[in-house]
Amino acid sequence: MEDEHNQAQNVPAKLLKPYDPAETEGRIYKLWEESGFFNPDVCIQKGVTKNDAESFSIVLPPPNVTGRLHLGHALEHSLQDAVVRFKRMQGYKTLWIPGTDHAAIATQARFEKNLTKETGKSRHDFSRNDFFNMVNEFGLINQKDMQTQMRLFGSSLDWSREAFTLDANRSLAVRTAFKQMYDEGLIYKGHKVINWDPKGQTTVSDDELVYVERDATLYTFKYSANFPISISTTRPETKVGDTAVAVNPNDERYKQYIGQEFDAVFCNVPIHIKIIADYSVEAEFGTGALGVTPAHSQIDAEIAMRHELPSVQVINEYAKIMVGDENLIGKKTSEAREIVAQWLRDNNLMEKEEKIKQNVSTSERTEAIIEPLPKMQWFINVNKQIPSHKNKTLKELMLEAVEKDGVKIIPDRFDKTYRHWINNLRDWCISRQIIYGHQIPVWYKGDELYCGINPPAGEPEGDGWTQDTDTLDTWFSSGLWTFSTLGWPNNTDDFKNYHPTTLINPGYEILPPWVARMILMSKYLLNEVPFKTVYLHGIVRDSKGIKFSKSLKNGIEPEEIIKDCGTDALRMSMVVGIGPGNDTNFDIQKVKAYSKFANKLWNITRFILSSTTQTNTLDLSQKPNLPDTESNILDEFEAILIDITTDIENYRLYIASEKLYHYVWHNFADIIIEESKDILKNGSTDEKNNRSWLLMYILTRSIQALHPFMPFITEELWSFLPKTNKEQDNLLIITPWPITAGKQ
RNA sequence: GAACGAUUAGCUCAGUUGGUAGAGCGUCCCCUUGACGUGGGGAAGGUCACAGGUUCGAAUCCUGUAUCGUUCACCA
Numbered sequence: 001m002e003d004e005h006n007q008a009q010n011v012p013a014k015l016l017k018p019y020d021p022a023e024t025e026g027r028i029y030k031l032w033e034e035s036g037f038f039n040p041d042v043c044i045q046k047g048v049t050k051n052d053a054e055s056f057s058i059v060l061p062p063p064n065v066t067g068r069l070h071l072g073h074a075l076e077h078s079l080q081d082a083v084v085r086f087k088r089m090q091g092y093k094t095l096w097i098p099g100t101d102h103a104a105i106a107t108q109a110r111f112e113k114n115l116t117k118e119t120g121k122s123r124h125d126f127s128r129n130d131f132f133n134m135v136n137e138f139g140l141i142n143q144k145d146m147q148t149q150m151r152l153f154g155s156s157l158d159w160s161r162e163a164f165t166l167d168a169n170r171s172l173a174v175r176t177a178f179k180q181m182y183d184e185g186l187i188y189k190g191h192k193v194i195n196w197d198p199k200g201q202t203t204v205s206d207d208e209l210v211y212v213e214r215d216a217t218l219y220t221f222k223y224s225a226n227f228p229i230s231i232s233t234t235r236p237e238t239k240v241g242d243t244a245v246a247v248n249p250n251d252e253r254y255k256q257y258i259g260q261e262f263d264a265v266f267c268n269v270p271i272h273i274k275i276i277a278d279y280s281v282e283a284e285f286g287t288g289a290l291g292v293t294p295a296h297s298q299i300d301a302e303i304a305m306r307h308e309l310p311s312v313q314v315i316n317e318y319a320k321i322m323v324g325d326e327n328l329i330g331k332k333t334s335e336a337r338e339i340v341a342q343w344l345r346d347n348n349l350m351e352k353e354e355k356i357k358q359n360v361s362t363s364e365r366t367e368a369i370i371e372p373l374p375k376m377q378w379f380i381n382v383n384k385q386i387p388s389h390k391n392k393t394l395k396e397l398m399l400e401a402v403e404k405d406g407v408k409i410i411p412d413r414f415d416k417t418y419r420h421w422i423n424n425l426r427d428w429c430i431s432r433q434i435i436y437g438h439q440i441p442v443w444y445k446g447d448e449l450y451c452g453i454n455p456p457a458g459e460p461e462g463d464g465w466t467q468d469t470d471t472l473d474t475w476f477s478s479g480l481w482t483f484s485t486l487g488w489p490n491n492t493d494d495f496k497n498y499h500p501t502t503l504i505n506p507g508y509e510i511l512p513p514w515v516a517r518m519i520l521m522s523k524y525l526l527n528e529v530p531f532k533t534v535y536l537h538g539i540v541r542d543s544k545g546i547k548f549s550k551s552l553k554n555g556i557e558p559e560e561i562i563k564d565c566g567t568d569a570l571r572m573s574m575v576v577g578i579g580p581g582n583d584t585n586f587d588i589q590k591v592k593a594y595s596k597f598a599n600k601l602w603n604i605t606r607f608i609l610s611s612t613t614q615t616n617t618l619d620l621s622q623k624p625n626l627p628d629t630e631s632n633i634l635d636e637f638e639a640i641l642i643d644i645t646t647d648i649e650n651y652r653l654y655i656a657s658e659k660l661y662h663y664v665w666h667n668f669a670d671i672i673i674e675e676s677k678d679i680l681k682n683g684s685t686d687e688k689n690n691r692s693w694l695l696m697y698i699l700t701r702s703i704q705a706l707h708p709f710m711p712f713i714t715e716e717l718w719s720f721l722p723k724t725n726k727e728q729d730n731l732l733i734i735t736p737w738p739i740t741a742g743k744q
Numbered sequence: 745g746a747a748c749g750a751u752u753a754g755c756u757c758a759g760u761u762g763g764u765a766g767a768g769c770g771u772c773c774c775c776u777u778g779a780c781g782u783g784g785g786g787a788a789g790g791u792c793a794c795a796g797g798u799u800c801g802a803a804u805c806c807u808g809u810a811u812c813g814u815u816c817a818c819c820a
Contacts, residue, residue, distance in 0.1 A: 011779095018782070211818090218819090233820060246820090285819045292820090299820075359818070413748065420747075420816070509815085543756080545813090577758045577767075581749085583814085587756055589769045596782040607779030652760060658767075670784075677779095 011610045012720050019602035021566025021595075025712045029151055032715075037734050039158045040093045048734045049093050056092035057498035058084065058531075059485050060157065061506040061514070062165060062478065064103035065139035066110045069149040070548055071540045071574075071586055072507065074558045077153040078574040078709075079537060079653060080505050084156055085708040086648050089737040095498050097485045098150060098157035100143045102136075102166035104437035104474035105208075109200065109365040111138045111436075128435055128469075135436040136166070149558065154567050154711045156733070161494070163485045165477040166438065168455070173484035174477050175441040175453045177525055182442075182451045186384060186394065186524070187430070191376045193294075193301040194429050195361070198319040199368030202433040203377055205473055206426065207513045209361040209370060216358035220287060220351045221344045223273060224264035228257055230351055232286035234358055235296075236344065237336035240269040240323055241314035244292040246303055249277035251288050267343045268325045276307045295374045311374060319371050333371070378431035378440060378470065389524065397523040398422050398516060407519070409534045410651060411581040414511055421512040430473045437471030444468070479517035482530035501531045503651075508536040508581050535651050538583035540574075545585050561591055568710035569595035575709055576657045597661060598713045601706070604669055605717050608699050611680050612692035619724045620697055630694045633672060637663075637698050641705060641739040648708070657709045664702050672698070696722075701738040 036042035043049035058080060063073055080096065088094040108123075111134065115121055123131045143164065150157060163170060181187040194203045220232045229245055247254040257275045264271055280303060281290050294304030294311035304311055316322045321329055321336045328336055344350040361370040385391040392400070399422055401407045402415060409415050431440060441458040443450045443465040450465065452458035459465065477484070482504070486495040500522070506514060515534055522530035541547055548555045561570050565588075572594035578584045612618075626634065640663050647656035672695070679691045700721060707714040711733070718732035 015779095018780080211816095231820080235820085282819070290820050297820075299818095356819090416747070417815075424817080512816095539814095573768095579758085579760095582757095583749095585756065587769080590756075592782085593768050596780095599782050600780065603780035603783085605779085610779070647760075650760080654758080655760060658758070662767080669780090673779080674784080 011606055015602070015606045015609070015720055019566075019599045019713060021568065021598070021712065022563065024716050025152075025154065025562075025567055028712050028715050029154060031731070032156065032733055033151075033159070035731055035733070037088075037731065038096070038156045039160050040095050043088070043734065044093070048730075049088075049091060053091055053093045055095065055497055055502075056084075056087040057095040057097075057501040058503045058505065059097045059482050059501055060099055060155075061504070061510070062099040062101035062163075062481065063146055064101050064106055065142045065146070066103055066106050067142055069146050069153075069558060070555055071558055071561075072548070073149075074153060074561075074570060075537055075540050075574040075578070075584075076505060076507070077150065077155045078571040079535070080503075081153070081155045081711070082571075082575060082653055082657075082708040083503065083505075083648070083651070085711060085733065086737065088156070088733065089704070089707070089735060091736065093497065095161070095494075096155070096157050097161050097163065098147075098155075098159060099163035099165070099481070099485060100139075100146060101478055102139060102164065102437065102474065104471060105200065105202065105204070105365050105432060105434055106474070107139050108135050108434050108436040111135045114138075123435060131435050139436075152559065152562060152567060154571070156711075161485065165474070165481070165484075169487070170477055170480070170484045171438060171457075172453070172455060173480050173488055174438045174472065175458045176489040177476075177480055177521060178441050178472075179451050179453050180525060181380065184386060184388060186381050186386065187378060188381060189376060189378055190427075191374060192379070192427075192429075193296070193298050193372050193374050194377055195363075196317065196371045196373040196375065197363040197366055197368050198317060198371055199366040200363060200434070201317065203375065203429050203431060204363055204365075204370070205429050205475075207475075208364045210364050210367075211359040212362050213357055214360050216356055216360075217341075218286070218352075218354045218356045219341060219344070220353075221349045222351070223262075223266045223271065223291075223349070225347075225349065227262055227264055227273070229254060229275070229289045230287045231289050231291040232352075233291055234356070235333075235337065236340040237321060237333050238293045238296045238314065239291055239340065240266055240271065240321070240328070241293045241295050241312045242266075242271055242273060242291045243294060243304070243309045243312060244274045244276050244307065246276050246278045246281045246290045246292050246307075247288060248281045248283040249279065251281075251283040254289060267328060267340050269323055269328070274307075274309065276303075276309075278303050278306065296372050298372055301372075301374070313374055315371060315373065317373065319369075377429050380428040380430055382425050382427055386524070389527070394520055394524060395422055395425055398519050401519045401523055401529050405529045407529050407532065407534065409511075410536065411579070414508060414534075414536055414581060417508075417511060418516060421516060428473075430476050431468075431470040432473055433469075434471055437474060438477055440468040440470050440472060442468040475513050475517050478514055479521040480525075482518055482522060483526060488526075499526070500529050503533045503535060504531040505535045505537060507539060509539070511536060533651070536581050538578070538581055541583055541585050543585055543587055545583075556586065561588070565591045565595040566598060566712070568598050568713050569593075571711075572597065572657060572661070572709055575653050576661065578654050580651070580654075594661075594710075597665060598710065600665055600669060601703075601710075601713060601717065604664070604673065605699060605703075605720060607673065608695050609720065611677075612695055613680075613685075613688050614692065618693060618696050618722055620693075620700055623697075624690050624693050626690055626694065630690050634694060634697070636667075637701070638739070641701065644705060645737070645739050653709075660702070660706055660709070664706070668698055668702065704732065704735055704738045707732055 044051050084096045197204050216234045218232055218234055219236050220230055222230050258277045261274045292300045292303055294301050294309055295313040314323045319333050321331050382394045441452055443460050445464045450460040452460055482501050483499050486499050488495055518530045542554045569591050573591040644656045644659055676691050679687055703714045703717050715732045723729050
């Protein structure tokens with residue numbers, strides 16, 4: 001039987017069995033890593049990339065070291081690696097930097113939750129230093145795990161440049177940025193109403209709030225019998241801190257009272273109320289009068305600022321009342337609410353109680369109800385005119401990036417989201433009362449304040465200095481990511497070669513907190529944009545369209561999928577048909593379909609190697625004089641390659657990958673190969689040779705074109721192809737993209 | 745309250761610039777034992793949410809409506 005297959009020696013034994021990704025992928029990744037080709041310096045050294053080639057750089061959105069990578073990360077890696085491999089093959093000086101994010105509050109919160117569950121202890125049972133180290137260790141375990149996962153995804157990351165937002169180099173970048181902003185007055189310390197998380201005992205920024213709808217009661221009442229105006233509130237317990245009642249200046253009902261001041265005893269607490277006029281008050285809502293509590297509401301604080309009202313703090317960090325008699329003092333806000341309401345009823349001051357739906361802000365991490373409190377904190381001023389930037393504000397610099405500097409957001413509808421966020425931006429509270437993170441690089445000694453950079457931690461010379469105990473919002477360090485990873489503040493070659501980066505590829509949900517912050521930092525510190533294109537991907541949901549989450553336990557481990565179907569199949573399923581900014585419901589059927597495709601490609605190769613002529617000596621660069629039939633097939637194929645190339649260059653990977661899939665299976669295999677069987681069997685020698693060359697050519701180029709999407713199987717098949725010229729002698733990862741000629 | 749998105753075959757979703765619809769899975773029939781049973785051929789199945797409009801022509805552009813979803817804001 002064997003003797004009938006006179007070309008069987010062309011077929012490696014491995015190819016005779018179905019494709020086995022599990023056996024292949026790990027080995028191939030190791031091969032790549034050892035080759036050094038993930039590192040652009042090595043590519044230049046070995047003559048793969050020209051020294052003066054244009055660079056293509058991209059930093060990985062650093063995953064939080066709170067846990068492991070999930071399918072959303074698989075999507076992100078599939079997209080980025082496809083583009084990176086494509087650009088590398090096109091001859092760009094291609095750099096993709098890996099890294100992870102310490103994620104400050106998220107990591108500390110998760111660690112502390114585990115700690116309490118397992119040992120009953122909390123952070124207060126440890127020294128600051130010990131606790132920091134424990135959280136960090138927890139993070140580093142996850143970090144290591146994620147590095148393994150990234151390799152499993154096949155990502156061609158330059159591991160020699162790996163970064164962590166909390167490592168020494170990044171810490172230097174953080175201190176440098178902080179000092180520069182501090183010295184120019186952009187970072188300031190101020191006593192303002194901030195979002196306080198009573199459970200986490202820290203401030204949180206506006207972006208870390210989650211609004212939850214709840215039932216609430218809207219109470220309408222007067223402070224005292226002789227007070228002329230009724231007010232409404234859902235939080236009567238805060239009203240012991242009121243210092244004014246605000247009405248709309250055009251409201252005829254109340255005009256006569258504007259400017260008057262009243263004393264009252266509210267729930268046994270003496271208060272002094274001034275009646276003021278402010279346009280922010282809507283006459284139509286409630287009674288048209290707003291009780292102003294400057295210490296416990298952002299909006300009221302703004303009104304109070306405009307009218308120079310005193311501010312009285314009545315709620316403390318533990319969300320307990322800190323004024324009043326024994327009935328009130330020390331009570332939790334929820335208890336105090338009912339006590340005050342009852343007092344109002346008892347004193348015939350309550351006019352109305354209605355049930356309403358209300359959105360209450362909670363902490364993203366601890367789920368605690370946020371208490372607005374006045375506190376001394378560090379802020380970044382987004383409205384200050386910056387002398388070193390032609391008196392533009394940070395907000396203006398951020399808008400400039402998309403309006404003038406050409407930062408392109410894909411899909412473009414998110415451009416609006418970006419602008420809207422910036423236009424509503426308030427000063428960014430950057431200090432946190434947690435331990436895990438970058439400690440504020442500021443030291444105090446008496447009235448002296450020192451802000452420093454120098455390693456190891458920036459501390460000043462001499463004795464008696466104590467460092468500010470707060471740490472920075474995690475987004476402060478991630479805002480520096482595109483350049484802190486390239487060696488900034490040192491003027492390194494990497495920084496010169498690769499910044500601004502070409503592309504960034506995060507999920508759309510972090511457009512405001514991350515993408516916008518990177519633009520802020522880069523525009524201010526470097527006077528340039530951090531990246532040229534922002535490709536936003538969507539969310540991977542479960543098959544029912546529900547978001548994966550740890551609490552719902554509906555997560556699917558990427559490893560399971562990879563074990564069953566292979567990474568290439570998973571990657572294809574994450575790319576084909578999923579447009580930018582679109583969510584996708586994960587469906588294992590889709591992955592299975594592409595694992596079939598992998599096998600199909602495997603068998604196409606087997607067939608061509610075993611059925612064509614002279615495969616050992618076939619030189620692709622020696623194109624025979626093809627008859628029309630073959631010539632047309634070739635033209636059609638090249639046209640598709642050009643098409644696909646254009647699609648990828650415009651980041652339409654979801655279309656390019658599908659076209660490739662469709663061509664290879666339903667044109668190449670189903671039509672071209674099928675009709676070749678007869679030719680290869682019954683044709684003349686010339687016919688056989690021409691057809692053989694054509695099949696081998698399309699196969700070879702298809703494998704190259706598929707490589708960005710299915711890197712493992714294509715690299716493996718590449719090794720089986722005849723080695724008849726220099727190009728084919730190399731690893732597939734560094735072969736030139738098949739249609740460089742097609743760019744014409 | 746506002747912005748944005750979605751609404752296409754039984755299910756999950758593509759459809760890049762307007763030229764009367766495609767994929768995967770599922771269903772049914774047939775074929776394939778010399779690439780692949782993870783294969784091949786074929787079939788059924790869609791008034792492209794609805795109503796108007798622009799156009800020679802619209803799933804694709806415009807207006808409005810409905811339902812679902814996301815995000816932002818928030819009424820004190």
